[in-house]
Every structure is written in C-alpha cells, then in structure tokens.
Amino acid sequence: MASIFDLVSFKDIQAEEIQNDDEMIVIPLVGPALGDIEKPSNLVFEKTTGYGKMQFKNIGDKLAIVPSNLMIRGTGAQDHAMSGSGIVVEKTTHVFDNACCIEQSQSGYLKSQNNIEDVLPISLRRSLLSLSLRNHKSYDKLWPDISDWLKGLDIKKTSSAHLNYFYNDKNIKEELEQFAAAFEPVQDQIGAIIFFGKDPVGIEIMSSPEHWNTYWKHLIRGCYGAELLRLKMLNVLQPSTLKLPRVTKDNTLEDITQKIESFSKKLIQEMVDIVKNIQVTNDIRISIDNRKKVEIRLITTKTGGGDIILQESKPVYMSLVL
Amino acid sequence: MVKKQMKIDSGILQFAPKGAFYEDASEQFKAIFNMWTDLFQYDRTLFCLMSLLNGTGFSKGSISHMLLSNPQTGKELIPKTLAFDYETKIIKYNLRKEKTPRALKNLLMLAGKEGTHSNLIDTVNGKKRVNNSRTKKIILDYIFNRGHKDLDNLAVNYKGKLKKLIRHALGNVDLHKILNGDTKLFNKWIGRYYANAMPVLLYLFDKELEKNVVYAHYKKISQVQLLKKAAIDGDVNNFRKLMKGIPILTAMGLRNCYKVPIEKSELYTDTTMSSRQKLTSESAAKRTGVEVEVDYKNQNIYDLWKVFFHKITIKDLEKIDEIFEALEFQGKKINKIDLGDVAVILDCSSSMKGSDKRPLHPFLTAISILSSIDNIKEIIPVGGKGIVRTLEDGSNYLYPEGSTKLWKGLIKAAATGIKNIIVISDGYENNIKGMFEHVYKILKRKGHEFELIHINPVFSADAKTGTTRKLTEDTIALPVTDYKYLETELLFNRLIENRDVVEQLLLNKYRKLIGG
Numbered sequence: 001m002a003s004i005f006d007l008v009s010f011k012d013i014q015a016e017e018i019q020n021d022d023e024m025i026v027i028p029l030v031g032p033a034l035g036d037i038e039k040p041s042n043l044v045f046e047k048t049t050g051y052g053k054m055q056f057k058n059i060g061d062k063l064a065i066v067p068s069n070l071m072i073r074g075t076g077a078q079d080h081a082m083s084g085s086g087i088v089v090e091k092t093t094h095v096f097d098n099a100c101c102i103e104q105s106q107s108g109y110l111k112s113q114n115n116i117e118d119v120l121p122i123s124l125r126r127s128l129l130s131l132s133l134r135n136h137k138s139y140d141k142l143w144p145d146i147s148d149w150l151k152g153l154d155i156k157k158t159s160s161a162h163l164n165y166f167y168n169d170k171n172i173k174e175e176l177e178q179f180a181a182a183f184e185p186v187q188d189q190i191g192a193i194i195f196f197g198k199d200p201v202g203i204e205i206m207s208s209p210e211h212w213n214t215y216w217k218h219l220i221r222g223c224y225g226a227e228l229l230r231l232k233m234l235n236v237l238q239p240s241t242l243k244l245p246r247v248t249k250d251n252t253l254e255d256i257t258q259k260i261e262s263f264s265k266k267l268i269q270e271m272v273d274i275v276k277n278i279q280v281t282n283d284i285r286i287s288i289d290n291r292k293k294v295e296i297r298l299i300t301t302k303t304g305g306g307d308i309i310l311q312e313s314k315p316v317y318m319s320l321v322l
Numbered sequence: 323m324v325k326k327q328m329k330i331d332s333g334i335l336q337f338a339p340k341g342a343f344y345e346d347a348s349e350q351f352k353a354i355f356n357m358w359t360d361l362f363q364y365d366r367t368l369f370c371l372m373s374l375l376n377g378t379g380f381s382k383g384s385i386s387h388m389l390l391s392n393p394q395t396g397k398e399l400i401p402k403t404l405a406f407d408y409e410t411k412i413i414k415y416n417l418r419k420e421k422t423p424r425a426l427k428n429l430l431m432l433a434g435k436e437g438t439h440s441n442l443i444d445t446v447n448g449k450k451r452v453n454n455s456r457t458k459k460i461i462l463d464y465i466f467n468r469g470h471k472d473l474d475n476l477a478v479n480y481k482g483k484l485k486k487l488i489r490h491a492l493g494n495v496d497l498h499k500i501l502n503g504d505t506k507l508f509n510k511w512i513g514r515y516y517a518n519a520m521p522v523l524l525y526l527f528d529k530e531l532e533k534n535v536v537y538a539h540y541k542k543i544s545q546v547q548l549l550k551k552a553a554i555d556g557d558v559n560n561f562r563k564l565m566k567g568i569p570i571l572t573a574m575g576l577r578n579c580y581k582v583p584i585e586k587s588e589l590y591t592d593t594t595m596s597s598r599q600k601l602t603s604e605s606a607a608k609r610t611g612v613e614v615e616v617d618y619k620n621q622n623i624y625d626l627w628k629v630f631f632h633k634i635t636i637k638d639l640e641k642i643d644e645i646f647e648a649l650e651f652q653g654k655k656i657n658k659i660d661l662g663d664v665a666v667i668l669d670c671s672s673s674m675k676g677s678d679k680r681p682l683h684p685f686l687t688a689i690s691i692l693s694s695i696d697n698i699k700e701i702i703p704v705g706g707k708g709i710v711r712t713l714e715d716g717s718n719y720l721y722p723e724g725s726t727k728l729w730k731g732l733i734k735a736a737a738t739g740i741k742n743i744i745v746i747s748d749g750y751e752n753n754i755k756g757m758f759e760h761v762y763k764i765l766k767r768k769g770h771e772f773e774l775i776h777i778n779p780v781f782s783a784d785a786k787t788g789t790t791r792k793l794t795e796d797t798i799a800l801p802v803t804d805y806k807y808l809e810t811e812l813l814f815n816r817l818i819e820n821r822d823v824v825e826q827l828l829l830n831k832y833r834k835l836i837g838g
Contacts, residue, residue, distance in 0.1 A: 019725065020755050028725075184672050184752040187707065187724040244760045249768060253737050256764060257730065264754065 013205070015268050016189070021182035023240055024228050025198075026220070027271055029191035033208035035316030038064040040214040043088060045072055045117070048110045052139030054080050054099040058088040063294060065207065066096070067215050068307045068319035069120040069128060071222060073164055077108035081120050081142070083134045084286070085307040085319060087294060098135055100128075100142040104161040118167070118222025119215075121230065122201055122304075122321045123149055125223070129305045129321075131284065131298065153233050167222070172229060179225035180217045185209070191318075192216075193275055194224050196231070197240040200275050205318040223321075242267075278302075278322060333801040334358055335377030335810065337384075338680075354381075362388055370409050371828035374835060376810045378803075379420050383428030386413045390432060390460070391452040404829070410456060411836050417464050422476065426483045429464060432457050433490035453490060458511070461491040466515035466522075470539035477522045478542040479569050485526050501529055546572060553580035566592050570599065587612040601625055605632070616641075618648035624690045624805060626652060631682060634719065658696035659809055661775075665740040666698055667731035669747030670706025673780075674722040683803075685722045687779040688746040690805035700738050704731040725752040728793065729761040736770045743772050748780040749793055759794040777802050777811075 013031035020026070042060030049055050054072070058064040066086035073079040079102045088094045102120075120128075127145040128134050146161035155169045166172060183192075189212050191205035204219055206212045231237040245263040247256050281300050288295040293312045299305050299320070306320035337354040362369045366389075373385045389409050405411070417425045434451035465484060466473065477484060489497055492511060500508045501523065512519050518539065524530070525543045545564060552560040553576040561582050565573040570593040577584055587610040595603065600616045607614040618626065618641070626649050633642060668688060676683040692698065704727055706720040728751055735743045751758055762774065776792065778799040792799045800811045 017725065017727070018754055019752055181673070181750050182752060182755060184725050184750065186752075242754060244754070244757065247764045251768075253733050256761070257733055260729065260757065260761070 013191070015193070015272055016186050017264055018267055018271070019183050020242060021179060022228070023197050023232070023237055024179065024183075024224060025195040025242075025271070026183045027193040027195075027268060028186045028189045029193065029205060030186060030188040031190050032188075033210075034190070034205075035207055035311040035314060036062055037207040037211070037311070037316055038062040038090065039208075040064075040211050044112060045070075045110075045115065046093065046112050048078065048080055048099075049095055050097075050109075051078060051101050052080075052099050052137060053095050053097045054082060054110075055093060055095045056086070056088050057093045058090055061090045063090060063292060063311070064088045065211075065309060065317050067119060067206075067218070067317075069125045069223075070218070071102065071118045071120050071163070072110055072115045073103075073118070073167065074110045074115045076106075077110045078106045079103040079164060080110060081124075083128050084298070085296060085309060085317065087287075087289070087292075087296065087309070089289075089292060098137050099139070101139040102142060102146060102161070102163045104140070104143050104146075106162070116167075117218055118226075119218045120163075121149065121223055122227040124163075125306070125321045126304055129298070129300060131286070134286075134298075149230070153230060166226065166230070172226075175229055176221045176225045179228070180221040183216070183220050185213055185216050189213075189216075192219075193271065194220075195271060196228055196237060198271070198274070200271075200278065200322045201227070202322060203275065203318060203320045205315075207316050275322075333803075334361065335372065335375055335381050336801060336803045336807050337381045338378045338803065355384075358384060358388055362392075365825075367404070368825055368828070370412055371825065371832055373412060373416055374828060374831050376807050379424035379428060382416045382420070383424075383431045386416065386428060387431050387452060389413065390454070390457045393454060393456065404832070408832070408836075410460065412832070413460055414463065415836050417460070422480065425464065426480055426487070429461050429487050430483060432461065433486055451490070453493075458491045461487050462511055463515060466512050466519050468516070470516075470518070473516065473519065473522055474540045474542045477525060477540070478546050478572055481526055481572075488523070488526065497527075501527055542568070549573065550576055553577065553582050556580075556582070558583060562588065562592070565589070568593050570595050570603075586610045590614060597621070598625070601629060604629070605636075605638070608638075618645050619651050621648065621652070623649065623652045623656060623693050624686055627686045627689055628682070631686070631719075631721070653693045656693050657809075659694060659812065660696040661742050661744075662697060663740050664695055664698050664742045664744055665700040665702065665735040665738050666692060666695070667728065667735055667743065667745040667747070668692075668701055668703045668720075669726055669728060669745070670703050670720050670722050671726040671748075671750070671752060672705075672723055673748050673750055673752075676780075682722070684748055684779040687803060687805060688777075691746060691777060691779070691802060691808055694805050694808050695744070699740055700735065702731045702734050704728055726750065727753050729753070729757040732758060732761050732765070736765050736772060741772050742775065744775045744777060745793065746777045746779065747793065749776070749778055749799060751793075762794050762797075776800065777808070779803055 013029050016028040016030050018025060018027055038058060038060035042058060043064040043066065044057045044059065046055045046057050056064075056066055064087070066082060066088065068085040069082055071079065071081040081100050081102050082096060083098045083100060086094070086096050119125075124142060124145055127142065133141055143161035146163055147158075150158040150161070150163075150165060153166065155165055155172070157165045167176075188209050190207070190209055191203070191212065193200060194202040194204070202219075202224060206215060228237070245259045247259060251259070278301050281302060282305075283297060283299045286296050286298050295310050297308045297310065299308060301320070301322060304321040306318070308315055309317040334354060334357045337351070358369075361372070369385065370389055373382050390413070394406070394409060417428065420428065432452045465476070465487065468476070492500065496504075496507055496511070500512070505513075508520065508523075509517075512523065521540055522543065525540070525547070545568060549561060549564040549568060549572075551557075552564055561577075561584065565584075570589055573589055573593045574586075576582065577589065587607075590603070590607040590610060590612040595614070597617055597620060600614050601618075601621055604614050604616055618629075621629075626645055630642070630645050630649065633639065633645070670685070674685040674688065675681065676685070692701065703720050705722070705724045707723040708720060726747065728745065728747060731745070732743070765772075774794065774797045776794075776797050776799045778801050780803070802808050802811050
C-alpha cells in the first residue's frame with residue numbers, strides 16, 4: 001500500500017520550525033490555500049434539532065467543510081460531536097443525523113450562541129473510525145467509549161459519560177490553554193503534524209490559513225492537548241525532553257546559530273520521515289456529490305485513520321489520528 | 323506546615339480587565355485579586371500607600387474597594403507619622419488624579435455597578451456593594467466638593483452615573499427626604515460640600531425646580547433643560563441652536579431618545595468633544611462626512627500608535643504624516659529612563675496582537691515602551707510581517723504575525739556587545755521550548771557580559787510566579803502593560819524585597835503628595 005503522503009499528494013506544502021511544549025511536538029505545515037472552499041466564518045452551527053442531530057448553515061456561496069469530529073459544548077443542553085467530517089453546500093442548511101451525544105444524562109438542545117467548540121480527543125476519534133459506528137444513527141453510541149476515556153482520571157466526577165467533566169475541570173482548562181499558547185500559528189500555516197514524544201499522533205491539513213487560524217485551537221487544545229493531558233494524568237506516557245544541541249567554548253555566535261538551525265532542520269526531517277513511512281491500509285469512499293465534484297474518503301492506517309476530502313479529485317482537507 | 327510564599331509584583335497596580343490573546347479577563351483578574359488579597363493581609367498600610375504609585379484606574383479602584391469594604395478597626399499598625407484617616411486621604415487623592423469617567427467608574431464599583439469581575443470580591447469580603455459612612459462621604463465629597471462651573475459640567479456630562487452614586491450614598495429614604503425639602507439632611511450630607519447644590523440634585527433626579535430655586539450658576543444645566551424641552555417638543559430649529567457647546571454624548575442621547583431628525587454630522591460639528599474624544603471618534607465622524615480637527619501633538623504616544631496602525635490598516639493615509647510628526651514630537655517630550663546603552667529584542671509574533679477587547683495592546687505597549695527608554699542602540703524585531711505605509715515611499719512597518727524565534731534575537735543582541743539587553747515579549751517562545759534559555763546559558767558560559775531585562779506587556783494568570791511568564795529561570799519578567807509604568811516597575815522590582823525601604827519611600831511620597 002501507499003504511504004499517506006503519496007496517497008494525498010498535497011502539493012507545495014512544507015514543514016516549518018518545530019514547536020514543542022512538554023511531550024507534545026508540532027510541526028507546522030505551510031502552503032497555499034487548497035481548492036475553493038467557503039471561509040469558516042460563513043459556516044455556522046445553528047442548533048441540535050434532536051438528540052444526535054447537528055444542524056449547520058452555510059451562508060456563503062462556496063462549499064463549506066465541517067471539521068472532523070467537531071464538538072460543541074453548551075450550557076443547559078446536551079453537548080454533541082460530529083461522527084466524522086461533513087460538507088455543507090452553499091446557501092443551505094444541513095442536519096447531520098449520525099452525530100453523537102457526549103453528555104449522558106443532560107437534556108436540552110444546543111442553540112447557536114454561547115457554545116465552546118473543540119474537536120474530540122484522539123481516542124474517541126479512533127473509536128469513530130469504525131464505519132459501522134460512524135454511520136449508526138444512535139445518539140448514545142459513544143457513551144461507553146467516553147466512560148472508558150474518563151476512567152481513572154483524578155477529576156471530581158467520572159460517574160457518567162460526560163466529556164465536560166474533563167473539559168470544565170478548572171486545572172485541566174488552564175493546562176489546555178497553556179498547550180494552545182505554545183503552538184501559535186505561523187504565517188501561511190494550513191496544517192500540522194503532531195507528535196507525543198517521537199510518536200506521531202495526528203496530521204491535520206485545512207483548506208487555507210484562515211481555516212487553520214479558526215480551528216487550530218480546537219485541535220491543539222480539545223483533541224491533542226486533552227489526550228496528552230489524560231495520558232499524563234494516567235501515568236502512561238513516558239516523559240521525554242528534546243536534547244538541545246551542544247555548543248563548545250570555541251564556537252562563534254555564527255556557529256551557534258548554524259548549529260541550532262541545522263539541529264532544527266534535522267529534527268524536522270527525522271520526524272517527517274517517520275510520518276512518510278506510515279502506510280495506508282484501507283481507503284473507502286464514504287460520500288460523494290457528483291454535481292459538486294466533491295467526495296469524502298475514510299482512510300485507515302495500522303493504528304488510526306481519518307477523513308480526506310477531495311474537490312475535483314484534489315485533496316482540500318485531511319484530518320487523521322495515527 | 324510551610325507558609326505560602328507571597329507572590330507579588332507591580333502587576334497589582336497595572337491590571338485592566340481586558341483579557342489577552344490566550345486568557346480571558348476573569349482568569350487574569352483572579353491572579354491579580356490573589357495578589358491584592360495577599361498584600362492586604364500582609365500589610366494594610368503598605369497596600370494602601372502603594373496605590374500612590376502610577377497604576378491603572380481599575381487597579382486603584384479595586385484597591386480602594388478592598389480598603390473601604392474592610393473598615394479600619396484601629397488595631398492596625400499605622401506608622402506614627404501617619405494620621406488615622408490617611409486611607410481616606412489617599413483614596414480621595416487617587417480619585418482626583420483620575421480622569422472623571424474613570425473616577426466615576428471606581429466609585430460605581432462601590433455601588434456594585436461597575437467591574438464585571440467584582441463577583442470575585444464578593445466571595446472574599448462577603449459584600450459586593452460597599453456602603454459605610456466613609457464610603458458615603460468619599461462619594462459625596464467627590465461629586466459636590468468642587469466649584470459651580472465644575473459641578474455644572476459634571477452634572478451635564480455624567481447625569482446617569484451621578485444618579486446611581488448619589489442614590490447609593492444616601493439611600494432611597496434619605497434621598498427622597500432631601501428631594502422633598504429636608505434641608506437638615508441636605509446640609510448634613512451635601513450642603514457641607516456645596517451649599518448651593520440643590521438645583522443640581524433636582525436636575526439629576528428630574529425633579530421640577532421649586533419657585534424660589536434657580537439655575538443661576540448652572541448655565542450648562544439650564545441649557546440642557548431647554549435642549550431637552552426642544553427635543554420633546556420636536557422643535558428641530560431650537561434643538562439645533564441649543565446643542566451648540568453641549569457635550570456630544572448628551573446631545574446625541576437626547577437626539578436618539580426623542581428621535582430628533584438631525585444628522586449625526588451636525589452633532590460632530592456643533593457640540594463639544596474632549597481632545598481624546600476627538601481622536602477616538604475621528605473615523606466615525608469621517609464616515610458621516612465631517613472632518614474632526616484632532617490635535618495629534620497633544621495625544622499620548624500609545625494613542626498615537628493606535629491611530630497610526632488603525633489608519634494604515636484601513637488604508638486611510640491622509641493624516642499619516644501629521645501623526646508621524648506628533649509621534650516624533652511626543653517621543654522627544656516623554657521622560658526617558660536611562661539604563662545606559664541598550665539593545666532591544668522586540669517580539670512581533672501573533673500573540674502580541676492581544677485580545678479582541680483590546681486589539682494590538684501588547685504590541686502598541688511594546689513600541690510605546692521603546693519611546694520611554696534612552697540610548698537604544700539597536701532594535702531587533704523577531705517575527706512579524708511588514709506592512710507598507712504608502713506606495714510612494716514604500717516605508718515598511720512591522721505588524722504582529724507568525725511565531726517567535728526569540729533565541730535568534732538574543733544571539734544578534736549579544737553580537738552587538740551592548741551590555742543591557744531588553745526583551746519585550748509575552749514570554750511564549752512558540753518554537754523549541756527552552757531554546758531561549760539554552761542560548762542565554764550558552765552565551766553566559768562563553769563569557770558574554772550582559773544584563774537581560776524581560777519586559778512583558780501581557781499579564782498571564784498561568785505564570786509560574788507573579789503575573790507574567792518568564793523566559794529564563796534567573797530573569798524576572800517585569801509586567802509593564804502601560805508604557806507610563808515602566809519606571810514604577812523598575813523601582814518596584816528592585817525594592818519589593820525590602821519592605822522597610824519600600825514603606826519609607828512610599829511614606830515620603832505620601833507626605834510630598836498629600837501632606838501630613
């Protein structure tokens with residue numbers, strides 16, 4: 001099978017300087033905008049029309065993409081998450097009826113205002129890679145996985161499948177903000193490769209820097225930061241620190257600059273090579289709109305997978321957990 | 323049990339609840355509030371005296387709130403050289419030093435009507451509203467202890483706020499009695515400050531004047547009364563005539579409330595605006611087709627940079643040269659701090675854009691700080707993107723964007739051989755974490771002699787110590803969220819370790835500013 005990079009053939013995308021905090025390492029990906037996709041501010045989450053039904057409105061005049069596993073948390077209403085990514089055609093409203101409730105014993109429907117948006121943590125996204133679970137129209141389908149995910153964590157409540165027990169915890173909230181702060185978007189950034197230590201855990205590519213600027217915090221804080229913090233709380237992640245380059249007394253200031261620059265370049269190359277070697281094990285088309293020439297494909301790797309969206313046969317979006 | 327170490331820095335004087343790129347205002351407030359509480363409990367006198375130093379209106383208002391909501395018991399250790407009512411004197415002094423809108427906001431904090439974060443004050447002191455005899459006197463003193471012309475202007479400009487404050491200070495029962503002619507009560511609470519204040523009180527509470535009471539001294543109030551009548555009657559011509567010389571917000575309020583068919587542009591032309599109002603409403607006025615004459619030369623450097631970047635962003639370049647001249651003028655006029663030769667590393671990364679509530683604040687503060695430092699030999703910007711000022715001269719101005727390679731800036735600064743290196747940054751490296759400190763240690767090991775000063779224009783509730791994020795273990799981050807406080811910060815930072823010296827210094831300041 002092909003490597004992920006061969007398969008998606010994103011052109012002109014380059015890796016930028018590494019950013020890290022604790023065990024999380026992020027390689028920013030920069031490049032030109034992909035395809036012709038509506039800007040994120042024109043895609044609005046409107047409400048939940050029933051349990052497991054999330055309604056979005058695209059007020060723009062191009063196709064809009066709902067990021068994979070987008071999670072909406074409100075107050076006094078059942079929080080929801082998308083089972084995958086989604087497409088909302090221009091000037092239309094679309095209800096995704098295979099969404100998941102993520103707050104077991106809470107009633108009430110979400111409205112458009114006063115919500116917090118994030119993306120589901122890695123493990124729960126992995127659960128939704130199963131096509132049958134993803135397509136299953138049952139609002140409670142993720143509750144067993146959420147309960148497992150919360151198990152063993154030192155937070156006030158873990159009794160029900162409420163993801164907000166985790167996200168609303170005062171200390172966790174603060175730590176997640178710090179994670180996000182350490183990974184500021186760089187110019188022209190459209191994506192990132194994310195590692196825990198030297199293990200790749202995700203590749204995210206959005207359609208444009210504007211999309212990345214809108215969603216990077218959802219991903220870094222809600223998805224990757226949350227999972228990293230959970231693993232650390234459970235003591236299952238080995239601490240790892242980057243060994244910074246050594247400098248001798250005779251090195252001039254220019255030498256030091258060069259050493260750090262080449263250390264950084266080498267590190268990027270090593271990490272990109274790790275991702276290049278990840279093989280795709282399965283590739284399924286899960287939805288297609290011939291009129292709009294757009295399709296969503298679900299690809300899987302040995303340990304994970306995720307969605308790729310193609311517009312006129314060219315990739316315009318990718319979100320994989322590895 | 324190990325006693326909790328008190329965390330304190332001059333951030334306690336510089337807080338404004340505006341939020342930052344990564345944190346909302348309530349998170350920041352919490353960190354600052356803990357500092358206020360700690361210092362208050364540690365040494366009430368020091369806490370109060372400290373508010374004489376330069377600081378934000380919000381911080382001083384909150385400090386006053388804390389002092390007034392915890393009445394003096396007489397058991398506090400007050401230095402012999404201070405009178406028992408020194409707190410009241412300091413609170414009053416600070417109020418008079420503030421611009422009127424800020425002073426009124428600080429008083430409204432006492433009425434529980436101002437400061438969105440005062441719910442936190444609640445949890446500690448048990449009271450959001452503070453209404454004791456001292457508070458009452460301070461409020462009424464501030465409003466009525468002034469000349470008639472001043473009172474006339476105050477009443478016209480801030481009618482709504484004054485109503486709330488007076489109601490809070492007097493209580494509904496006494497207010498009702500006073501408005502209905504109880505002269506004994508009036509003299510007790512208001513007449514002691516200004517005997518002829520009754521017409522003002524009646525105006526503020528929309529009461530009819532008694533036959534023998536006239537607005538003789540109060541020309542503005544009587545003009546506003548007539549303006550209001552014209553608005554109610556729909557007499558547009560008279561409204562137009564009477565609005566001349568009236569504050570724009572008052573005239574605008576009556577126009578909007580009574581739907582007087584007068585163009586906004588006429589209001590901008592014929593009413594009065596403060597110098598700062600002119601600066602802040604320049605663009606809005608321009609959209610209505612009116613050119614507001616702004617005296618740029620007399621604005622402060624922060625406001626000038628703010629307008630400068632705003633105009634460049636919206637590509638309104640008409641007055642840019644004038645603003646630039648004013649920047650140069652103010653840059654020369656400003657009191658500069660001499661630290662010897664200095665190299666400055668300027669963080670221009672995305673997070674220096676600040677929060678939505680206060681866009682560009684960290685960056686504008688950073689470049690304003692540059693004007694407050696003497697002998698800058700080198701400025702090393704890190705990150706940022708160039709924005710072109712005009713097509714003709716192609717001048718490039720940096721705008722915050724992208725990530726931060728601060729370590730590279732440090733190497734460049736060290737290469738200059740300059741002994742004082744100032745880094746102005748929010749403290750987020752957004753690169754390989756710890757690389758700045760790594761390079762700092764390498765340079766020190768290699769024998770580069772320099773003193774590193776980290777100025778952080780962003781408060782951070784998640785800072786490990788104090789209110790700002792540090793870049794290296796042995797360099798304290800100095801929180802400076804307003805260029806005017808740079809000197810305060812440098813002094814505070816050096817002296818805080820020595821409580822007696824600080825206290826003596828502040829006592830001297832008290833005597834100099836307020837007297838015995």
